[in-house]
Amino acid sequence: MSATTGTPLSEQSILATLEDSGDTAGATAVRLMIAAADAFSQKGFHATTTRDIASRAGLSPAGVYVHFSSKEDLLFQLSRRGHQTARDQLVAAAARADSPTEALRRIISGFSTWHAEHHQLGRIVQYEFRHLTPEHRDTVLALRREIDKVVRDVLADGVESGEFDVEDISATALALLSMAVDVARWYSPQIRRTPEEIGETNGDLAVRLVTRG
């Protein structure tokens, strides 16, 4: 959070996510996760070497294995913590709203902003998923299903209250999530709009997508 330390914004963002994820981790482990997140998001999982991660964290190649059992374990910890914070944020946004329309606007807006601010972690979570072991994939998939359910429940609430006009709840939920998740693919800190503006636009578009008149 301290802008005076000279820590790059990307590391602040990743650090905050890792510390908020509800799990504890030693300072060196956190440093390794930040280094891995940086490297994975730049070059991808397989193109990143353990030597690269270690040297970014100021350790020897062997130092990684004191804190993580393998390179894949590092990817799993990042993926799990990333999904957890994203889900927690969605649930909190939905709970703060007092109507389905406001709930939908808040969750799509918040989710879009999150994927812009944390686009590195977002890309790791989406693009490196296949490099997890089958067991770790299952764990992450369970978290994804929770995220999908938040969106589908808000849509169902709005249909029941008559605020929304939606034919296929699952299909609409997928399209809304696509709008937000895909932000991580095209976002760059150099573009015109800020993460907050992207969230606002996508929140408005989401409401438009499900209302008539």
Place this chain on the structure above:
Amino acid sequence: MSATTGTPLSEQSILATLEDSGDTAGATAVRLMIAAADAFSQKGFHATTTRDIASRAGLSPAGVYVHFSSKEDLLFQLSRRGHQTARDQLVAAAARADSPTEALRRIISGFSTWHAEHHQLGRIVQYEFRHLTPEHRDTVLALRREIDKVVRDVLADGVESGEFDVEDISATALALLSMAVDVARWYSPQIRRTPEEIGETNGDLAVRLVTRG
């Protein structure tokens, strides 16, 4: 196209795309591209070995280099041809429509269906982009800009004719493309809806997103 040959659907789809892309290639080169597309989409560029590609194509490890100068060259050819066919399909769909509303419905519907039917190629094109050389990235980026322009032009036409009510054309174009491109991420042949149904739904949602009343 022949369902009687026993060729897997995925290979038919990739084959058709490669042959329609306007470039010529020898039969062995096409076989190598199909093998590479299969491997890259399953395991990613860096996790795929040239030995794997060669053996899938029925060649020795050295046989690859007669037809392609490197593994990256194979990725580039797949990426370029994939973008070319996607762009050609978009342009054709826009040209067939006689109103901005129908043009938008057709291009988003067609683009969504394409990303479902060709989800392997779609993932390669989107997720492996960073593994291209800077020069090859530039070539592919130029094709992407053409694709973006088709969508923005349709939106501008509709705003001018009064059919569309759009605040920010670029932001809306991005959200519409996200809806279609992201299909490649979540689509699986096992899901409930067919590629055509996905296209129809997304085409309808797109029109809804830009019209009032």
Place this chain on the structure above:
DNA sequence: GTCTATATTCCGATAGAC
């Protein structure tokens, strides 16, 4: 808990025969 040194395996690409 961190280091140096290394075991073990595998990779992309090339040489040269046919």
Place this chain on the structure above:
DNA sequence: GTCTATCGGAATATAGAC
């Protein structure tokens, strides 16, 4: 144009000292 054989290097992970 395809093969066998291989070069040169790099990868993940471990062993064992401190």
